[in-house]
Amino acid sequence: MTSLTKMAxxxxxxxxxxxxxxxxxxxxxxxxxCRHCLKLRCADCVQHEVDSPYCPNCLENMPAxxxxxxxxxxxxxxxxxxxxxxxMTRATSQMVPSSEDPSKSTPKKMYYMACSFCRxxxxxxxxxxxxxxxxxxxxxxxxxxxxxxxxxxSYRSIAQREKAEKxxxxxxxxxxxxxxxxRYGLTSVAMKWKIQPAMSNLSVKETEKVPPAPxxxxxxxxxxxxxxxxxSDIVQLDKVTYxxxxxxxxEFQPPATxxxxxxxxxxxxxRSLRCRECDHNLSKPxxxxxxxxxxxxxxxxxxxxxxxxxxxxxxxxxKETVVTFTLSNPSVYSTVVKxxxxxxxxxxDYMTAKVDLPKSDLVLALHDDTAVYDDGTKAQQEFKDDPxxxxxxxxxxxxxxxxxxxxxxxxxxxxxxxxxxxxRNTAAAIQSEDKEPKLEWLEHRIFINLGRIQL
Amino acid sequence: xxxxxxxxxxxxxxxxxxxxxxITIGARTVIHPKAxxxxxxxxxxxxxxxxxxxxxxxxxxxxxxxxxxKNSQVMVIGNNNVFExxxxxxxxxxGDHNVIESKxxxxxxxxxxxxxxxxxxxxxxxxEKLPENTVIYGAKCHRRIQRERPPAQNLQIDFLxxxxxxxxxxxxxxxxxxPPK
Numbered sequence: 001m002t003s004l005t006k007m008a009x010x011x012x013x014x015x016x017x018x019x020x021x022x023x024x025x026x027x028x029x030x031x032x033x034c035r036h037c038l039k040l041r042c043a044d045c046v047q048h049e050v051d052s053p054y055c056p057n058c059l060e061n062m063p064a065x066x067x068x069x070x071x072x073x074x075x076x077x078x079x080x081x082x083x084x085x086x087x088m089t090r091a092t093s094q095m096v097p098s099s100e101d102p103s104k105s106t107p108k109k110m111y112y113m114a115c116s117f118c119r120x121x122x123x124x125x126x127x128x129x130x131x132x133x134x135x136x137x138x139x140x141x142x143x144x145x146x147x148x149x150x151x152x153x154s155y156r157s158i159a160q161r162e163k164a165e166k167x168x169x170x171x172x173x174x175x176x177x178x179x180x181x182x183r184y185g186l187t188s189v190a191m192k193w194k195i196q197p198a199m200s201n202l203s204v205k206e207t208e209k210v211p212p213a214p215x216x217x218x219x220x221x222x223x224x225x226x227x228x229x230x231x232s233d234i235v236q237l238d239k240v241t242y243x244x245x246x247x248x249x250x251e252f253q254p255p256a257t258x259x260x261x262x263x264x265x266x267x268x269x270x271r272s273l274r275c276r277e278c279d280h281n282l283s284k285p286x287x288x289x290x291x292x293x294x295x296x297x298x299x300x301x302x303x304x305x306x307x308x309x310x311x312x313x314x315x316x317x318x319k320e321t322v323v324t325f326t327l328s329n330p331s332v333y334s335t336v337v338k339x340x341x342x343x344x345x346x347x348x349d350y351m352t353a354k355v356d357l358p359k360s361d362l363v364l365a366l367h368d369d370t371a372v373y374d375d376g377t378k379a380q381q382e383f384k385d386d387p388x389x390x391x392x393x394x395x396x397x398x399x400x401x402x403x404x405x406x407x408x409x410x411x412x413x414x415x416x417x418x419x420x421x422x423x424r425n426t427a428a429a430i431q432s433e434d435k436e437p438k439l440e441w442l443e444h445r446i447f448i449n450l451g452r453i454q455l
Numbered sequence: 456x457x458x459x460x461x462x463x464x465x466x467x468x469x470x471x472x473x474x475x476x477x478i479t480i481g482a483r484t485v486i487h488p489k490a491x492x493x494x495x496x497x498x499x500x501x502x503x504x505x506x507x508x509x510x511x512x513x514x515x516x517x518x519x520x521x522x523x524x525k526n527s528q529v530m531v532i533g534n535n536n537v538f539e540x541x542x543x544x545x546x547x548x549x550g551d552h553n554v555i556e557s558k559x560x561x562x563x564x565x566x567x568x569x570x571x572x573x574x575x576x577x578x579x580x581x582x583e584k585l586p587e588n589t590v591i592y593g594a595k596c597h598r599r600i601q602r603e604r605p606p607a608q609n610l611q612i613d614f615l616x617x618x619x620x621x622x623x624x625x626x627x628x629x630x631x632x633x634p635p636k
Contacts, residue, residue, distance in 0.1 A: 082599065083592070092606075118592045119572055124602045238600040257599075 009301060016307050018300070019445040021045065031300035032282040034275040035425055038442060040300055041275055046282055051270040054289040057086050061289055062267065073264035076134065080115035081125075081245055081260040087113040089133055090121075113137070113262060125260050140261065142251040154214045272296075302330050305337055305364060305421050307446060310391075310399055315353075315413050315453045320405045323450060328397040329364035333424045337362045340418040342445075350447055355415040356403035358389040367396040406453055413450040418443055461629045463503075467616050470624040476515070481505070481534070485615045488623055497526045502534040502551070506608055506615070511538045514545050516563060533569070537608055542573075552604045570604030 009029050017025040022045035032041045053067040054060060055074035062070075078087040090112055095105040110129035114121040122137075123129070130136035142148070239257055246253040248263050273283040284296040310324040329335045339357040391399035406413045423442045460474045465482035468474075472486050476494025480486065481503035489509045492499055496517040507513070515530040517523070533551040538544065541558040550569040555561060559573045564582030567573075571585050574592035579585075588601040619625070 083597075117574075118597070118599060119590045119601060119605070120599075121602075238598070 015449045017447045025447050028300040032298050033300045033303045036278045036280050047274045048271045051272045053267040053269050056268050059289045072267045077265040078262035079265050080120050082120045083118040085115050085117040090114050150214050305329050315406050317409050320403045322401050323404050326399050334366045335364045335422045338420040351416045352408040353404050353406040353413045353415050365396050416447045464628050468626040497528045499530045501532045504535045507538045508540045510541045512543045554605050
């Protein structure tokens with residue numbers, strides 16, 4: 001596996017897992033390393049923050065306030081009301097009587113929208129073709145819009161009045177009549193009269209503007225009984241909408257498929273992740289929705305040595321099997337890795353086999369991007385490797401052998417051990433002077449699932 | 456099996472397609488290379504203005520238990536149909552203006568009327584006559600009825616008729632006239 005930039009890994013393979021601080025075990029591609037607390041975090045124990053909403057189809061970035069106005073929908077892109085796929089604009093040419101000579105007809109391009117998956121078109125919904133390619137699809141107004149607006153307005157003004165009253169109360173409470181009496185030598189009653197006009201001014205202003213309360217909707221007392229045709233009419237299932245179709249348009253909820261209209265596409269959100277303990281950003285994407293680069297990207301895969309199972313092996317109870325693992329170093333400094341067994345943990349969920357790890361420290365070379373272009377003539381760093389432990393060594397990768405003895409009769413072979421490695425904190429070093437970044441030892445607990453025991 | 460293939464004038468049939476059995480191909484039909492039309496249990500009659508793309512298998516199979524009876528059933532395919540890449544048709548009656556998308560499978564008990572669209576990778580095997588303008592789509596083979604039939608592919612047929620002979624050898628048009636539909 002060679003890659004020109006950072007290493008790639010398998011997102012779906014969950015065999016080698018690292019323990020996160022919240023207790024979950026996840027592969028390193030799903031974990032983040034907080035470089036200030038020096039701990040592993042997963043997507044569930046970090047804080048998600050909204051960076052910016054964007055449309056997944058036209059990739060238009062929208063500021064959050066504008067998105068709120070548009071109810072988090074894109075104004076140009078539509079979804080099929082039946083299957084939810086993106087609608088595509090198609091052109092047909094229609095013969096239209098030309099403006100100069102009414103008797104002749106010239107071809108004119110008309111546009112309609114169609115779904116490429118379920119083949120729904122705007123013509124199915126009864127909408128006429130538009131003459132412009134990108135616009136013209138009008139939104140229908142909510143039939144209850146007027147009533148909702150009057151309700152909103154009246155409640156808004158009530159809320160404003162309540163807020164003003166609260167502030168007034170606070171203001172009035174702070175004044176103590178005893179204090180005024182002493183300062184100005186007037187009786188408290190006179191002071192009250194003096195204060196009141198100032199306050200009453202305020203209250204008069206508020207009460208003047210009280211809008212009339214919205215008229216109450218009278219409850220429906222009775223309605224027509226169920227027509228008997230419901231029982232005798234044949235149900236045409238293709239003309240009736242599904243519940244999911246109706247709920248996609250909650251203002252109209254059309255019961256007939258011919259009334260379905262295109263739905264505006266929902267916006268997605270670019271999010272940035274923040275460590276809960278030290279409040280530093282773990283992952284911050286670029287502002288442009290088109291770009292996949294990150295401003296800050298602290299994925300564990302890019303900082304912590306990764307262990308992978310090199311080849312499958314067959315296991316039987318109480319028999320020792322040699323398994324080879326690869327260890328690769330993603331950082332630009334060489335690392336020393338110590339593998340330590342865990343004593344005294346008999347939790348069968350995590351460990352069903354005993355593992356004999358290499359006792360000596362494993363030294364890993366640094367990850368060199370330019371090594372890909374080398375012909376191999378450059379003199380490489382010499383490492384003294386015990387050939388029984390280190391199976392091979394190439395660039396920043398190392399293969400080591402471990403003996404695994406399962407002590408369960410059946411089930412999956414799981415091993416667990418601790419990995420201690422050197423970590424040079426490059427982020428903190430940038431802030432201080434350009435000395436060598438401080439060396440720290442990080443410890444992680446690793447869980448590996450090696451497969452089932454052969455019976 | 457002796458092949459007797461009658462190709463109407465105007466049809467474009469590439470030489471690399473496999474035509475086995477008694478097959479009649481109507482005018483202006485385009486058959487791409489690597490298509491297979493096997494008339495095992497009887498003749499196959501293909502209408503006009505059809506597009507049959509690569510790796511399409513149109514098979515007139517023996518119905519279960521009736522092996523060996525030659526000429527027992529006739530497979531009729533109408534006009535203006537599109538069979539996309541990898542489709543497998545065993546149905547004996549296919550009407551007009553249908554679109555069978557890529558890797559779809561239409562079983563022998565199904566009867567397609569007109570304007571039907573069988574979505575990509577959909578397996579339709581129930582023994583029924585699909586109503587007109589049916590669309591079958593999705594992994595669960597959802598159905599819905601369209602208002603109008605799928606648009607005609609005449610532009611594509613013109614384009615293919617011009618381009619395919621530049622890159623492929625064509626089968627010769629037979630002198631006998633195709634039977635009127």
